Amino acid sequence: MNIDENVVESIVKRVVSQLSTETASIQTCPSGGDWGVFESMNDAVDAAVAAQREYLNRSMHDRARYVQAIRDVVLDQENLEHISRLAVEETGMGGYEYKLIKNRLAAVKTPGIEDLTTDAMSGDDGLTLVEYSPFGVIGSITPTTNPTETIICNSIGMLAAGNAVVFSPHPRAKKVSLHLIQLINKALCKAGAPANLVVTVSAPSIENTNAMMSHPKIRMLVATGGPAIVKTVLSSGKKAIGAGAGNPPVVVDETADIEKAAKDIVDGCSFDNNLPCIAEKEAIAVDSVADYLIFNMKKNGAYEVKDPAVISQLVELVTKEGKSPKTEFVGKSAKYILDKIGITVGDDVKVILMEAKEDHPFVQVELMMPILPVVRVPDVDQAIEMAVRVEHGNRHTAMMHSRNVEKLTKMAKLIQTTIFVKNGPSYAGIGVGGEGYTTFTIAGPTGEGLTSAKSFARRRRCVLVGGMDVR
Ligand code: NAD
Structure with a gap:
């Protein structure tokens, strides 16, 4: 069999070039911060704003790939076991076997982009679409009781809806939350996503949470926790989702x-x-x-x-x-x-x-x-x-x-x-x-119920006047 050397050479060149582009993108991904972890809340928010602007130009297919990358990195057995063990060790709450189940559940059963259904109205006056569109950058406050589960499920839902997210984890779950956020960033980077779609600060604290909540570039707040934090986000003057306490x-x-x-x-x-x-x-x-x-x-x-x-x-x-x-x-x-x-x-x-x-x-x-x-x-x-x-x-x-x-x-x-x-x-x-699907952010007070991608999106109407109907 004759092999055309030129063809072989061109294939090799293409593969080498692809590989070097991938490596380059992995190396450039952090773009400030340490895989999504920033020293100051201002820097974290600014990085997320830049990431979300770039994210707007990505396709729905890309979004689906990024969501899959989050699922995959959590479901990697070594990561799953590590975050489950670390969560119990750091918070002193819950059991390792249960955390394994809950983290796996969040990775597998949190809805992705399929949750964002479009409504259409057509008639003599044309075609109108009502679509779910991102808020921009969301501030998410997460609890000690389900620290990793909430970060997994919020990351999937918020990114599926086209947002970037700034997390404010509970200080008592800092180590495991930061580790998971870094894992997610590495996986997103590998999948070619804009850097810093999921960010946080190196020292989570009430002061940093307050700075995040009052930052003008944070367009929506989501609090998963007790009555105090739910009340605080609902008094913020911003669109807020409060997932508060129960006594079932x-x-x-x-x-x-x-x-x-x-x-x-x-x-x-x-x-x-x-x-x-x-x-x-x-x-x-x-x-x-x-x-x-x-x-x-x-x-x-x-x-x-x-x-x-x-x-x-x-x-x-x-x-x-x-x-x-x-x-x-x-x-x-x-x-x-x-x-x-x-x-x-x-x-x-x-x-x-x-x-x-x-x-x-x-x-x-x-x-x-x-x-x-x-x-x-x-x-x-x-x-x-x-x-x-x-x-x-x-x-x-x-x-x-x-x-x-x-x-x-x-x-x-x-x-x-x-x-x-x-x-x-x-x-x-x-x-x-x-x-039914899963969530670890159950919003009773504000009515979203079991939150999913559409809870983190705005309904926007897009109207084309005249034609485009096929009846
Ligand atoms: P928590 O209210 O102590 O903390 C939740 C988050 O809010 C943490 O990140 C904490 O740092 C922050 N926070 C609390 N008070 C704050 C303040 N004044 N200013 C700024 N930040 C503040 O709750 P927890 O002990 O971590 O979690 C348990 C509570 O959360 C329980 O009441 C439980 O029912 C509730 N919870 C609700 C859901 C839900 O989906 N509805 C899910 C998990 C937990």
Whole structure:
């Protein structure tokens, strides 16, 4: 076979040139900062503004590739394990196995550009399109409880919608957040994206968060956290999404499959040591089935504390005067918490259970640890009313185990939560064993609900006058 030397030479030249362009783009990518990490908030915002301007000229196909690059870099087994381990080590909250599941979930099931559907109206006067268009640069404030999950899911959704993002991570999750942001930048750079689409500062702090929120070039704020930060972004005068606190109740009535309800509740309540804002925080059971429910919860990993003195000891241990949780116990395991009051249990114990009245601090306070009070009520109607009260109007998440369609509908209507799971564990509400996509930014107060790319976009109308219809 004759090989044309000129052809071979030209192919080799092309490959070499392509390789050197790729290498050059990798080397030039950081463009100030250290793979997306900047010394000052001003520099971080300026870099994101420049990146977003360049991003406007990229195609939807490019956006899809960049989103895929984020998914891939997180799903790389070594990275996945590293960020999951680091998150637990740094924050002291949650469990490694759960973090693996949650990070993988965020990478796989957060919607990308397919979320941005176009509406079209056509007629004698022409064609009108309504499309989702970027805000520009978004400021995103992320929590300690799901530090990496929130960065993954916000990066995917915000970039899919054409934005750049400046993250303000919780200072107690600094190391893992910065590491993940750098990983994402390296992956985006390799995929040919503009440098600095995802940025942050080297020393996250309340001062830096405030500087970010008041920066004139930040067009939208997204806060995932407790009531204080949600209130702050909503008072900023900017377009804001507030994904705030919950206190999810689970109701069990006499028609439920009690064995399944007991297992679902223990599984949901103990998931990542109860850190998710959607996790079961108190159970309200109809009296006639309460004993059997508790019996089955104990069979599935709940440890019941009956002695009122021990329950009081627990309140003192894990709360600040019964008003808020002590940070050092948030996201700790049942075994760890029990050990602190001298009770030794095995790894099979996942939840600490006790009977309580409605006004007990464990019912009223969002603890974010696997302590589950069970409140008895005479009937399902009273259970529903109590669930509405103890949810405190957060309109976040609630669960109900029942086969009575009328009562399921009644609770759904009265409780008004963003997520309402029927006959399943809470995490079914974010796409684990339940239908639907996932998010770690659930915006009850501002109404976006389970946020996705379209939540981070503006609706814009583009009108062509005359013609262009084919009817
Ligand atoms: P947090 O409110 O202490 O912190 C959240 C973020 O806000 C952090 O980055 C923190 O640094 C920042 N922040 C807090 N107060 C601030 C202030 N005054 N000024 C500037 N920045 C401030 O919350 P957390 O302990 O990290 O997370 C747990 C809380 O978040 C729980 O209430 C939980 O329900 C909620 N949460 C809600 C969702 C949701 O999707 N709705 C998801 C995760 C967590």
